[in-house]
Amino acid sequence: MIAMRTILSRAAPVLACLGLLGIWQVAALLLNTDSFPTAWEAVRAIPSILGDKESLINILASLRRMAIGFSLAVTVAIPLGLTMGRGRLVASFFNPLLMVIYPVPKAALMPIIMLWLGVGEIAKILVIFLGVSLPVIYHSFQGAKAVEEKMLWSGAAMGLSAAQRMIRIVLPAALPEILTGCRTGLVLALITMITSEMIARQSGAGNILFNSLDMGQYDTVYAMIIIVGAMGIGLDAAFESVRARLVKWSEPGFDIPLSFA
């Protein structure tokens, strides 16, 4: 009975996917218009996109930019967030600036950044970097702020220097929170990537989406939506399993982060 239940809870997201595709299929059959192909037709168009060399290269190039932007953002944002969490002055120095930047649509900076840096890789990576940094800084900040003072005092009493305390006490203690920030950041990287490609219309997955929309290849549009959606869900699930293993000791918090903006 218990085994059955765990199997059911493992399979629930898969069942949900199938259910959503099923609803799509029924809705498309009921509506029966050209601009809304059935789920089955969209799924059938996926192999032809992934088999096409040019679009595959485009998608992989997008993913590479995303990976670079994400790793750069994490390497800058985690140390900054941790120092902000431990130093009151650092926090009051950076907080208002971050608050002002927070509501700026990052992908909308694309045209301006392209004006400065051209249409090359750097512009696209920079936009992803900006999009990912904020949630990671915020979560690292919250995590570092919540570290118990007593542990730091004990560390200091045992002769750890400030830098050692940061790495050996604050970093591990804040790790669950940091990883939550990274999880939000990862999905955000994908969203920023797609959005900026939709706006710049140069290359990449977002561009394929809108090009096929313009050419009226509706099943390709929907197939791309499935591919992008699967990337989001897959990346999130993969990161979650890494996270769960890394911070097994911490209490299970919310199983889905609140924001993917």
Place this chain on the structure above:
Amino acid sequence: MNPRAAASDVLLGIVPIALLVAIWQAIASFGYAPPALLPPPGAVFMRLARQLGDETFQAAIAATLFRLSVGFSIAVILGVSIGLAAAANPTVNAVVRPVVRVLAPLPKVALYPALLLLLGFGHQSKIMLVAADALFPILLSTYYGASMVEQKLIWSAMAAGTPRRQILFKVVLPAAVPSILTGCRIGLVISCIVVFLAEMITSTDGLGHVLVTAARTFQAVDMFVPLIAISLLGLILNALLQGLRSWLLRGFPEV
């Protein structure tokens, strides 16, 4: 914290913002960047002030604000009701949880082409995109807030003779309000961002469209103006929501 330390904190916080504007001004005025690429901050803010009095620009703001508020309201209504239902009813929970798990990390902006095909290029597709993006933070925070309500409160209400049906609205909902408002705040900022991006991708009006038109004609000043306008809009709406929060939660210790 004493008021003096708070004041010095505020001063310290202004430093990086002032520094940023100063560097911006310096780059522009020492000629490192031609004004066509980076207009000086004075010119941008002057232009913003002039545009705010301009009727076409006001119409753009109105269009953006309309889509934003309708989409956000749909997200609040759906998010709070689904979140509450999932927290209250195990059957609903069993369905909603896996579906949300799948849909929450899905990049909603990828759905935009489909929404365009189904709902057309007008208001509807943008409103739906805003609603879809703002829905999940509100839904999740409502759900978490409602499922963390202390059991004792519910027992006390039952002991005092509250009918089961009313417990949801008299105990659970008020207790979840702080969490719901946090979700709304996240959802609001997301809505601001998403409505702008949707208008940039395809639209004939709204602030995002103003940016795209400026970018096509390489009018750098006009590119900064709508960007600053939407960010200010986000900050103002955020402050309004914060005001609503402190009014709703007056007398409660702030968490």
